[in-house]
Amino acid sequence: MVELLVDLTLFFMLVTTAIAITYSRHLFGVVMMAGVFSLLSAMLLVSLDAVDVAFTEAAVGAGISSVLMLSTLTLTARIEKPSTRSPLIPLLVVTATGAAIIYGTLDMPSFGDPNSPAQLGAAAQYLANSPADMHIPNVVTVVLASYRGFDTLGEAAVVFTAGVGVLLLLSGLRRRRRRGDTDEKETS
Amino acid sequence: MFVVAVIALFIAMVLVLIRLYWGPTLYDRVLAVNSFGTQTVLFIGVIGFLAGRPDFLDIALLYALINFVGTIVILKYFRYRAIGDVHQTPTEEETGK
Amino acid sequence: MTVIETIVEILSWFFMVSGSIFVLIGAIGTLRFPDFWSRLHAVSITESAGMILLIIGMCLQAGPTLITVKLLLIGIFLFLTGPTSTHAVADAALVTGLRPPESEGLKAEKLDEDDNG
Numbered sequence: 001m002v003e004l005l006v007d008l009t010l011f012f013m014l015v016t017t018a019i020a021i022t023y024s025r026h027l028f029g030v031v032m033m034a035g036v037f038s039l040l041s042a043m044l045l046v047s048l049d050a051v052d053v054a055f056t057e058a059a060v061g062a063g064i065s066s067v068l069m070l071s072t073l074t075l076t077a078r079i080e081k082p083s084t085r086s087p088l089i090p091l092l093v094v095t096a097t098g099a100a101i102i103y104g105t106l107d108m109p110s111f112g113d114p115n116s117p118a119q120l121g122a123a124a125q126y127l128a129n130s131p132a133d134m135h136i137p138n139v140v141t142v143v144l145a146s147y148r149g150f151d152t153l154g155e156a157a158v159v160f161t162a163g164v165g166v167l168l169l170l171s172g173l174r175r176r177r178r179r180g181d182t183d184e185k186e187t188s
Numbered sequence: 189m190f191v192v193a194v195i196a197l198f199i200a201m202v203l204v205l206i207r208l209y210w211g212p213t214l215y216d217r218v219l220a221v222n223s224f225g226t227q228t229v230l231f232i233g234v235i236g237f238l239a240g241r242p243d244f245l246d247i248a249l250l251y252a253l254i255n256f257v258g259t260i261v262i263l264k265y266f267r268y269r270a271i272g273d274v275h276q277t278p279t280e281e282e283t284g285k
Numbered sequence: 286m287t288v289i290e291t292i293v294e295i296l297s298w299f300f301m302v303s304g305s306i307f308v309l310i311g312a313i314g315t316l317r318f319p320d321f322w323s324r325l326h327a328v329s330i331t332e333s334a335g336m337i338l339l340i341i342g343m344c345l346q347a348g349p350t351l352i353t354v355k356l357l358l359i360g361i362f363l364f365l366t367g368p369t370s371t372h373a374v375a376d377a378a379l380v381t382g383l384r385p386p387e388s389e390g391l392k393a394e395k396l397d398e399d400d401n402g
Contacts (some may be wrong), residue, residue, distance in 0.1 A: 002191060002238065009198050013205060018257045020209045032217045035258060042247070046232050058247060063227075063254040092207050166190045176212060189301050189346075193339060195306030200312030200331065207315050207324070215321050222370050223315060223328045226363060227308065230339050233356065237343060245355040252362040259370035266377035277319040 003047065010044045025080045031069045037132075038062045064163075071170050075138050190238040197231050218262050225255035286401055297345035304338030311335055322385045332367035336360070 017040060040060030045054035062088045109116035130142040144152050201224065208220035229248045236242040291383045307330055314327025340360040 002194075006194065006235065006238075013201065016205065016209075026211075026214075028214050029217050032221045033208065035221055036205070036224055037253075039246060042251070043228060043231055043235075046244060046247060047235055047239075051247065054247050055250065058250045058254055062251065063257060066258050067261050070261055076263065168211065189298050189344075192340075193301050193305045194321070196309050200308045201317045203312040213321055213378075213383065215374055215383060216324060218374050218377070219321070219324060219328050220315065220345070220369075222374060223311070223331050226332050226336060226367060229359060229363065230336060233343055233359065237346060241351050242347060243344075245352060245359065248357050249355060249362070252359050252366065256362075256366035256370060259366075259373055263373040263377045266381050 006047050007044065010047065014040045016045065020184070023121060025082075027073055027076075027078050027080055030080075031066060031073065034069065035062060052144070068111045068166060068170075075170070192236050193229070193234045194238060197227055197234065201227050202233075216261070222255070222259055225251065225258070229255070293345050297342045300338045300345065302367030304335050304340075307331070307338060308352065320385070321378060321383060322375075325371060329358035329368065329371050334362065336363050336367065340371055 011185070017033055021030055021037065024030050024033065037059060042054045042057040042061065045057060097109045109118075113119070126139055126143055126147065130136070130139050130147075134146050134168045136142045136146070156159065190265075204220050204223050204227065208217055208224070211217060229251045232248040232251065233242070233245055236244050311327050311329075311331030311334075315324050318324045318327055337346065337360065340356050340363075344353045344356050347356065
């Protein structure tokens with residue numbers, strides 16, 4: 001009962017933050033609210049027992065992404081330009097996608113159901129065998145770093161490439177702009 | 189007891205969120221995010237006790253650290269208008285109005 | 286339940302409830318105070334008094350385990366970083382030209398235009 005109320009309150013704050021983000025024109029405020037959105041979703045993940053995802057959310061959502069967004073903001077304007085297109089078509093697309101996703105959840109087993117397919121397949125074997133196989137107490141760690149080690153290695157390579165790409169993009173732009181600034185004083 | 193703390197933290201979060209949406213200055217928003225981060229750390233700690241498994245405090249620890257990094261990045265943004273290497277100190281026209 | 290356990294329980298109740306009250310006071314101040322500089326003061330109540338009391342209450346509840354060590358680490362980090370980041374925000378505001386309102390009363394509305402620094 002208490003947990004349900006906690007989840008509902010967190011969801012309420014999450015939705016309010018999302019609405020406030022869409023209404024705000026001030027990009028710096030949007031970055032701040034995105035940080036709060038990430039904090040709220042991490043709280044939700046902790047309260048739903050997905051601790052490893054909450055860890056990722058802490059490192060990526062609250063840490064890296066606000067840094068990246070702020071360093072992007074140093075390169076662009078700080079006020080969003082008003083959009084001239086009508087919001088009708090995006091609204092339709094979003095509503096249809098949301099309805100499809102909600103329709104998809106109708107078939108899902110309820111939260112924490114021990115008879116759901118996810119619990120009956122490989123998960124039971126992991127739970128039974130991992131202490132003897134790997135001698136690591138945390139099953140999630142065993143699955144991510146050992147049973148699916150190559151998968152995780154691939155993911156790490158993808159994330160690393162993306163990070164290097166973003167860093168190169170940001171630093172190159174800044175240098176070019178600084179050179180432009182010395183040539184023709186203060187164009188902005 | 190933990191329920192009391194959770195309720196107090198929730199009310200505090202809602203109040204701080206209103207300040208975050210309202211503004212009016214940018215620094216009010218930074219302040220609200222900062223305060224919200226501290227409340228998040230406390231909330232994750234308390235919710236662990238409330239659920240009877242306070243073993244997940246590592247996340248709260250991680251958040252306590254990352255929050256600080258976030259605030260310092262914002263400070264650098266305001267002070268130098270750049271996040272990466274900063275070579276020059278801010279001149280009059282950059283900081284003044 | 287022995288006498289010591291009862292005392293620890295009562296102490297932990299006391300710390301948790303008073304910490305919650307301080308967190309609430311800080312949040313109400315953050316919402317209600319008229320300008321940025323006074324809100325700065327309200328936020329630091331949450332980050333010092335409320336945080337410390339809540340963490341002490343949780344430590345008493347956990348007893349001498351690894352959890353207490355983690356809680357103390359969190360407390361030390363927040364104790365060091367909270368005032369630092371509050372100071373950082375105040376410093377950024379001062380550097381970019383936001384000034385506390387002076388003699389002619391509080392003019393919170395005037396601060397709106399100072400957004401762009």
